[in-house]
Amino acid sequence: MGLPKLTKLELQIMETLWTGGALSVREIQEAFPDRDRPAYTTVQTMVYRLEGKKAIRRVKKIGNAHIFEAVVSRSSAHRRLIDEFLSLFGGRSQPVVLHLIESGNLTLEDVKEAEALLTQLKNEKTTKSRRG
Amino acid sequence: MGLPKLTKLELQIMETLWTGGALSVREIQEAFPDRDRPAYTTVQTMVYRLEGKKAIRRVKKIGNAHIFEAVVSRSSAHRRLIDEFLSLFGGRSQPVVLHLIESGNLTLEDVKEAEALLTQLKNEKTTKSRRG
């Protein structure tokens, strides 16, 4: 089975784990912005569901609290999201790109930068492989 | 209130209406691919819900069948979708762009083309306005 489908709230929790490493439910809850923080048990429920989906796992226990960490990587989750999204446009990115540009969310510069960044990353990896 | 939120299936129906103009429930249903066509009443339910959301409206009656047409434009619906989507990435398009490029869904060429197209459209509109 492929990557699990993650909902908005689940993604927020994943984001916290991707950023913060291994955390308790309490820590995840407190990572939410003050003004829009779900109840402890709400977060707990989502954490359990993420566990059920194998997106996260329990790694240890501190006191009586379980500590969770991400199993699914941010990168693969994002990929999944994007594919899902593109499928709404028949898998074609053209209409998406048009709208991104139109709304000022995307310029040639952005793309150039992104490409440069990717190229750079790729080269570094290659170099490292050759050296190692 | 802004644009209504549209679900996947609702979007498929909207797409049919955006493409086909004013249609009956039966026509919308038959526009689905043979192999994955929902029951007539399923489509009907979604059409009613779209009507409830003011995304479409009844324009006339042929025989005893109502004919529906889109009220919300494809363009605004797409915009809404994209904003919704970007919000999952904190409103930043950078990670999205990176993934689009990485997965081969987006190249500099695509962006150039899209920009050219937009510029062209804008000019045409301006010209038309001046003329009219």
Added chain:
DNA sequence: CACCTCCACCTACATCTGTAGTAGATCTAA
């Protein structure tokens, strides 16, 4: 007019998502 077909409407329901309460276990500090 009688009948058959198609449609409108209403109702139902499983699953998913977000939300949270409660009961009982466990830990910790006095």
Added chain:
DNA sequence: TTAGATCTACTACAGATGTAGGTGGAGGTG
């Protein structure tokens, strides 16, 4: 050791989404 804090695990529930059945009525056909 005992009371308060904190967690876990379970349960509940409303709204959204996809899916579709059933009933009755409108329209055309012979």
